[in-house]
Every structure is written in structure tokens, then in C-alpha cells.
Amino acid sequence: MATKTTTSVLCPQCELNDVCQQYGVVDTADSEVLGEVTPQQSVNKGDVVCRAGDRFDYLYAVHAGAFKSLVTLPGGEERVTGFYFAGEIIGSEGMSTGKYGRTVVALQDGQLCYLPEVSFSPEDASRKMIRQGLLVAMSHQVKNEQWTGLMAAHRAEQRVAIFLYMVSKRLEFHGFPSTEFRLPMSREDIAGYLGLAVETVSRSFQKLKGAGMIQVSGRNVVLENRDALQDFV
Amino acid sequence: MATKTTTSVLCPQCELNDVCQQYGVVDTADSEVLGEVTPQQSVNKGDVVCRAGDRFDYLYAVHAGAFKSLVTLPGGEERVTGFYFAGEIIGSEGMSTGKYGRTVVALQDGQLCYLPEVSFSPEDASRKMIRQGLLVAMSHQVKNEQWTGLMAAHRAEQRVAIFLYMVSKRLEFHGFPSTEFRLPMSREDIAGYLGLAVETVSRSFQKLKGAGMIQVSGRNVVLENRDALQDFV
DNA sequence: CGCCAGTTTGACTAGTATCAAGGTTAGTGG
DNA sequence: CCACTAACCTTGATACTAGTCAAACTGGCG
Numbered sequence: 001m002a003t004k005t006t007t008s009v010l011c012p013q014c015e016l017n018d019v020c021q022q023y024g025v026v027d028t029a030d031s032e033v034l035g036e037v038t039p040q041q042s043v044n045k046g047d048v049v050c051r052a053g054d055r056f057d058y059l060y061a062v063h064a065g066a067f068k069s070l071v072t073l074p075g076g077e078e079r080v081t082g083f084y085f086a087g088e089i090i091g092s093e094g095m096s097t098g099k100y101g102r103t104v105v106a107l108q109d110g111q112l113c114y115l116p117e118v119s120f121s122p123e124d125a126s127r128k129m130i131r132q133g134l135l136v137a138m139s140h141q142v143k144n145e146q147w148t149g150l151m152a153a154h155r156a157e158q159r160v161a162i163f164l165y166m167v168s169k170r171l172e173f174h175g176f177p178s179t180e181f182r183l184p185m186s187r188e189d190i191a192g193y194l195g196l197a198v199e200t201v202s203r204s205f206q207k208l209k210g211a212g213m214i215q216v217s218g219r220n221v222v223l224e225n226r227d228a229l230q231d232f233v
Numbered sequence: 234m235a236t237k238t239t240t241s242v243l244c245p246q247c248e249l250n251d252v253c254q255q256y257g258v259v260d261t262a263d264s265e266v267l268g269e270v271t272p273q274q275s276v277n278k279g280d281v282v283c284r285a286g287d288r289f290d291y292l293y294a295v296h297a298g299a300f301k302s303l304v305t306l307p308g309g310e311e312r313v314t315g316f317y318f319a320g321e322i323i324g325s326e327g328m329s330t331g332k333y334g335r336t337v338v339a340l341q342d343g344q345l346c347y348l349p350e351v352s353f354s355p356e357d358a359s360r361k362m363i364r365q366g367l368l369v370a371m372s373h374q375v376k377n378e379q380w381t382g383l384m385a386a387h388r389a390e391q392r393v394a395i396f397l398y399m400v401s402k403r404l405e406f407h408g409f410p411s412t413e414f415r416l417p418m419s420r421e422d423i424a425g426y427l428g429l430a431v432e433t434v435s436r437s438f439q440k441l442k443g444a445g446m447i448q449v450s451g452r453n454v455v456l457e458n459r460d461a462l463q464d465f466v
Numbered sequence: 467c468g469c470c471a472g473t474t475t476g477a478c479t480a481g482t483a484t485c486a487a488g489g490t491t492a493g494t495g496g
Numbered sequence: 497c498c499a500c501t502a503a504c505c506t507t508g509a510t511a512c513t514a515g516t517c518a519a520a521c522t523g524g525c526g
Contacts, residue, residue, distance in 0.1 A: 073383075074463060081382055093379075101379070146326075146334070149314055149381035150306075152392070152428025156514065159385070187473065195385025197515050202474055218473075218523075230307060389482070420505060430483050435506055451491065451505070 038114040039063070049090060049104040049112065056094030058114045062086050065110015066184035069102040080192035082145060083167075083185060087174035089137050107184040151194060158232060159194045160204040164214065164221065165229045179226060183219040271347040272296070282323060282337040282345065289327030291347045295319050298343015299417035302335040313425035315378060316400075316418060320407035322370055340417040384427060391465060392427045393437040397447065397454065398462045412459060416452040
């Protein structure tokens with residue numbers, strides 16, 4: 001069974017590469033004043049990148065690893081709102097309000113690049129290309145999250161199929177194997193994200209397997225026919 | 234029973250007001266070259282504002298009326314992805330790709346302001362405040378749509394409660410009565426948006442009514458206790 | 467090797483879609 | 497202004513999907 005693992009992304013594959021090129025990249029964490037990128041800081045599995053409600057001070061680019069975002073509902077329940085893979089952006093929802101809107105947690109050991117908030121302020125005219133790059137990057141994120149709104153109308157099996165298709169497309173977009181990969185998140189995380197019970201997610205995986213659309217063994221997945229997954233939606 | 238109707242928004246209440254101020258506002262539709270706002274063009278119920286896949290040429294601000302957005306799924310089925318009320322923006326998802334991502338249809342007679350795409354290009358340094366305003370406006374939209382991703386995990390009654398709360402908050406944000414209003418969309422549109430059957434939406438309205446949380450008669454709604462609706466989520 | 471978190475499987479129950487029919491509202495033309 | 501009509505909304509009965517509770521199994525890690 002496949003166990004290919006998502007490792008680090010190359011900078012040219014990163015959604016923030018255009019933005020990054022506008023900065024001088026420094027090697028220390030003392031970049032807040034200068035407004036420069038701090039590259040590839042290590043994080044450990046379980047580390048909290050930012051918390052919903054905290055002051056927005058950095059935008060993060062995932063250089064390696066995988067992350068999940070959470071919101072806490074009024075009732076106190078935590079819900080998974082999204083996942084971030086290598087090459088993607090964390091924290092963009094904080095730009096407008098000045099506060100992070102979601103708590104982000106590392107699903108595995110990884111590396112993040114830090115882009116200080118000071119760079120996004122409108123006063124500095126020389127940063128116009130940066131803001132333009134951000135508009136495009138944010139649009140990508142909006143597009144990624146467009147799927148989630150459609151989940152509510154689909155059945156369990158379809159939701160899982162959509163989820164796998166989405167993961168595959170995003171891995172592909174950033175240059176990783178897209179038909180054979182290891183999921184970085186638990187069934188519980190997937191269930192939270194899709195709005196299903198853990199048991200239902202498990203059963204849906206088995207049904208897709210039985211239908212010959214995927215191979216699955218724990219977190220290792222092979223998509224036998226990705227287009228069939230999409231058509232299935 | 235209440236029948237207060239959403240009418241036109243005042244410019245200061247519009248999310249694009251900051252952007253608008255950066256333009257010269259003209260009275261003719263001949264603004265494409267100048268990159269200026271064409272204000273308050275009338276649209277009729279059922280009119281299509283833009284179609285998914287069409288070239289992105291205008292951003293629209295809703296001056297009056299209400300609109301719904303649709304996507305066509307691979308299978309050909311149409312799904313309602315969102316609603317736009319007076320003071321809100323239509324088409325922002327097209328900025329990154331150059332194409333509209335959703336088809337937008339008028340739910341009632343109304344008026345739109347047109348902002349030509351040429352104004353958003355990065356070449357023109359004098360437009361930097363416009364782009365900054367757009368970032369904030371887009372963030373609002375992302376926030377509005379954050380609800381939808383959470384729908385999947387909620388029951389029918391809760392989804393309807395969330396929906397009513399969301400409508401109420403958005404009406405309030407733009408200066409309209411927020412506890413007593415007339416819904417501009419049909420039960421079918423609501424059902425499509427929430428991923429429920431029409432019958433289930435209808436039953437959910439009746440249950441919320443029975444619980445004393447709302448009054449409802451057709452499209453007219455009174456929220457007896459808006460905070461209770463939120464807590465109910 | 468054994469433990470523990472995570473995953474799978476089974477039995478049962480609650481909630482929602484579907485099918486069907488009746489009632490209401492809004493818009494049209496006289 | 498009223499009558500008519502079509503679209504829209506509500507209500508009821510039934511079938512099926514997914515949640516819940518319970519328990520067995522698996523794999524990674526100390």
C-alpha cells in the first residue's frame with residue numbers, strides 16, 4: 001500500500017512566492033520592523049500557529065507539513081473549518097479585521113514562513129505588488145473553500161468523495177503526487193470538516209473502496225480513478 | 234404581520250463606498266474607458282447580472298434589491314451558493330481568475346452600481362487605496378460565507394435558524410430593520426442554499442414558530458429573540 | 467510486548483428526503 | 497376592482513440515510 005508523504009514544497013510552487021519575491025528574505029526571526037519574510041521555521045505536531053481572536057500579526061506560508069483550522073461555536077463545540085497543505089496560506093481571513101478568525105493547529109511536524117503584518121498596510125506605496133499578490137492568493141483560498149458550502153446538500157459518500165478529490169487537486173497544484181498519498185488528518189478531523197459522524201466517514205471510505213474507486217488502508221489512500229470521483233459528486 | 238421591505242441602501246452604508254469615493258462617479262454607462270463608477274442602473278426581477286464562466290469585466294454594488302448566486306454542478310444540477318443584499322458586492326470571486334465564478338440573478342427589481350474591471354489592475358499606482366478597499370470588502374464576503382461551511386454539521390432546524398440570523402445581521406449591518414423583514418427569496422432558494430428539501434425548510438419554519446422564536450407568514454418574518462436564534466445554533 | 471488512540475463494524479434510533487395532496491399568495495387580464 | 501390562474505407554500509404518510517451507542521479490531525509508540 002502506498003505511503004507517499006507530503007513533504008516540503010519548493011518556493012516556486014508556493015502561492016505566496018510572488019509576494020515573497022517582493023520582500024528581502026532574512027534568516028532571523030527579527031523581521032517585524034523590517035517587514036521581511038522569516039523563512040522555514042519549524043513547528044511540531046500539535047503546535048498552535050494562531051488562535052481565533054488573537055491580533056493578526058503574521059501571514060503564514062506552509063513550507064512543509066499540514067495544518068487544520070478550527071472555530072469554536074457559541075455552544076463551545078469545536079469545528080474543523082479547513083486544512084492547509086504545503087504551498088498554501090494561513091491567516092488571510094485576519095487581514096480585514098486585524099484578528100485571526102480561526103485557530104490553526106499543526107497536524108504533523110512541519111515548517112512555516114512568516115510574513116509580518118506591517119507589510120500589508122496601505123500607507124506604503126512601494127508594496128502595491130504585494131497587495132495585488134495577496135488579492136490573487138486570497139482568491140485561491142476562497143475558491144478552495146467554495147467546496148465546503150456545497151457539502152450540506154450531498155450525502156455522506158459524496159462528501160467523502162469530494163473531500164478526496166479536493167485534497168488530490170490541491171496536492172497536484174503544488175507539485176505533489178496526487179493519486180497516491182497519506183492523509184495527514186484523522187478520521188475525526190475529516191468527520192468534523194464534512195459535518196459527519198466518524199463512523200459514517202469510515203463507512204463511506206469502505207463503500208468507495210467496495211465500489212473500486214479508491215484503495216484505502218488507514219490513512220493511506222490511492223485514487224483509482226479521480227475523474228470518477230468528481231463525476232460521482 | 235410585518236411586511237417591511239428592504240429598499241435602497243444609502244451610499245455610506247455600502248461596502249464599496251470607500252472604493253467608490255476613489256472614483257469619479259459618472260451618470261452614463263460609458264465608463265469602461267474612464268474606469269469610473271456607473272451608479273444605480275435598474276434591473277428587473279429574474280435578470281441575469283453575470284454568468285459563471287463569463288469574462289470578469291465589472292464588480293457590482295447592490296444599491297437596491299436582492300440577488301442570488303448559483304453554480305452549476307458537474308451533473309448539471311444548479312445550486313444556490315449565496316445571497317446579496319443592498320450594500321453588498323457581487324462578482325469579487327472573478328478578480329483572481331478573470332472570470333465570474335457564479336451566475337447571479339435578481340430576486341426582485343433593484344439597482345446596481347457598476348465598477349469597471351480596469352480599475353483593479355496593478356499597473357496604476359494611484360489606485361492603491363482602491364485595492365486596499367477591495368481587500369477589506371472581500372474579507373467581509375469571506376466572513377459572510379464562513380457560515381455556509383458550518384451548515385453541513387447542523388440539523389435542518391438549526392440551519393434555518395442560522396440562515397435567519399445571518400440575514401438579520403447583514404440587514405442590520407447595512408442599516409435596515411433587522412428583526413422584522415420580508416425575505417426576498419423563495420423557500421426553494423433557501424432549501425437549495427441550505428442543502429435541504431423545500432418541505433423540510435417549511436417544517437423548520439413552523440417548528441421555530443411553534444417554539445416562539447419567530448413569527449412567520451409566507452415570506453414575512455419577525456425575529457422574537459434574535460440572540461436565542463444564535464444560541465440555538 | 468502491551469497499551470492506547472484511532473479505526474472499523476454492528477444494531478438500533480432519530481431525522482430528513484420523497485411522494486402525494488391540499489391550501490395560500492401574488493400576479494394577470496378582464 | 498375582482499376573478500382567475502399559476503406559482504408558491506404547507507401538511508401528511510412512508511422509506512431511507514445518517515447519528516448514536518456499543519464493542520471489537522488495528523497500528524503506532526513507549
